[in-house]
Amino acid sequence: MRVCKQHQSVIHFIFVSAFLIFTLISQVHAQGKVIGIISVDWEGRILDEKNLEAMEAFREDYPHIGLLHFLNAAYYTKTNANPYKVTRKIKQVLRNNDEHGLHIHAWRSLVEYANVTFRRSPNWSYPGPISLNSCYTSGDCGANVPISAYTTDELKDIISVSKQILINNGFKQPVSFRAGGWMAEPNVITALSAEGFLFDSSATAPALLKGRRWSNRLYNWLNGLWTTITPVSQPYLIGPAYSPLWEIPDNGILADYITGPEMLAVLKQNIEKWRKNPQQTIYVSIGFHQETADKYLHRIRDAVDLFENYTEEQQVPFEWIQLPLSSATF
Template sequence: MRFRSSSYLLLTALSLLAAPACGPDEGGEPPLVIDPVRPNPPAENDPAFTVTGIPRYVLAGDGLTNPTKAFTIQVAAPKDVVFLDAWIDGAAEPVPLVFNADDNESQGEIPTLELPVGTHGLMLSVRGSKEAFFRAEFVKGHALYMVISTDWDFSDVDDRVLDHHTELHTAHPELKITHLLGPYTFTDPAVSQQRRDHIVSWAQGMRDTYGDEIGLHIHPYCNFIEAAGVACKTSPSVSDPAGDPTGYTVRLGAYSREEWKTLFGKANEIWNQVGFGKPTSFRAGAWTLETHVAQALVDTGFLVDSSANNWKLMDEWFGYDIYEFNKTQWATIGDTSQPYRPTEDSIVAGGKGPALGLLEVPDNGCMVDYWAVEEIKNIFDANWSGGALSAPTQVSTGFHPATTPYYSPAEFERLDELFTYTDQFLASKFEGPVIYINMTDATKIW
């Protein structure tokens, strides 16, 4: 014996009570038939019914994001059509919709928690009808996380650029930005205390108003290196074979693990002094992370790095050390590279040692300096083609806040166009899998 759901039995009984009376025949009243009848799919949707609320995409859920438990649909039906049912996939029983006489509409909550990842069908029918009047499909899958970050290569930036952050947030309300600030803002004698205070206030405002993250980005400028009590090195430089007297373009690997423990410790100290709190996210200047530098990150309490770079986008640097280093170090990183856990012996995926205790989030979209809009759209599309994602997926990109001309209005426009594209697929609107997150949030997923 199969038991009918209580809600279906109740609404079926109500439908019978509301139905027009029928005269008795010799056998008395006709029997009450309460078993649901599964309708056939419609040849086409009936335009007499207006259906809203059908999602394109619902979430499977993970360590950061809750699964979609249900979605609500509304149906405006022709006059006198009251009792409607929703059928999910091949279910033997429907979900009854509830009629509201005030607006002559029916509404139903469609459960999705127990549905597997994949494409699902939904049919709507008038109760007892042999053919449904509406059919649609929706997808259940995992999220596509957008990790948007900024690399502060310089000690100061134009207020015009700071304002662009607010403009992006205003135009794209769900946007999150991980601000990877440089500690040299606080050690460069060319930056006044008043200006430092302004940048601190601005960054805290981004965090408190929009939920952004304040992380860390380091190019080994001598003013910061020496402030930490470490002797500054001027080579190897990623752009100048003769060396860089400022330290800016020097590879991070030029310094030892112990030296980086001191340097990261100094950055932690600065962050606490100015009220940022402990930084937990990092990207190496010029993406020049090496295993011993990653080990020092773990030694000093960092949780996530995003230095693994989609180097193929950097063809502007062909012939320079920055291109050759990235091509060699991040040889396996491409458009669809996903987060992984490095090992003690290898920051590159596939090491044999014990886990390092750091999540690597590949910068698979590089930075806006290096892509045209169609290129980054293609990277997004390569990670999600419109179907159900079988696992959480991420796309990372960002920009370099700087003084003119290093950050241009054209870069802002390209970012705005990218976010306008990805906003079409927001999970919050059931239009797709897109969720913007801060970098450290990724550690709850992978």
């Protein structure tokens, strides 16, 4: 009898969720617009003032834009990390209209903090395993090991610990996620679903990355993982049938690899898609890394100006948001 009730509860949850999703999508589609998302990948490596100052200047110049921050708990697990200072530095660039998501690179300090055995391979920078000497000389290592190298159960532990660290330090409960290097294999998606996430933004258009890095290893992996993702790919349901989540493609990639005018070219492709059915809502995702903001954030500035000027000239309904369907209750 207990099993039957559980099944009824699950079926009820699925139907209610499906109804809410259908209702929200119908409402969004009725508006008919193009939506821009600007994300920030916090790599968990270091919090340099020059990058934080570049971000603060951007927030002052574009106060109307909320950002989708993919925060990394590894800042807190480094040796001798000061939680108060880490939190203060991160929060100095956050604003009330921001979304707090989760970003995970497989840093050794974070993996071992979650009581998971650290893996030194594979990695997207070099063909061989990571040297343990680099872990000691750099203070941490493992950022270029795809998190999909870990099992689903191990990932659930790493994700759960990461969430709790962020919440304990005053950040919002994350419901959105991006894998380090966009490497979200099916086991990552399964772990995210089990941990209650609603959105993933790891899918990316590999074509935009081709030839943009010193090594093609990551591009080759992504080209096999996200084969069907293009610069005009739109949100879709992904993951296990019992607990799917929305995949929000990072279809405009990140500023380290693409310029403002190139981002505008992605926007134009998506506007052409929108024009074929003006009742639909089209999403364009661009972003940058906190760790390289001083070097590349100017490209996002260029893109924002180009996006806003072009959509105004073309009379395309356009707005910036932090997360699609962020008001949804699942």
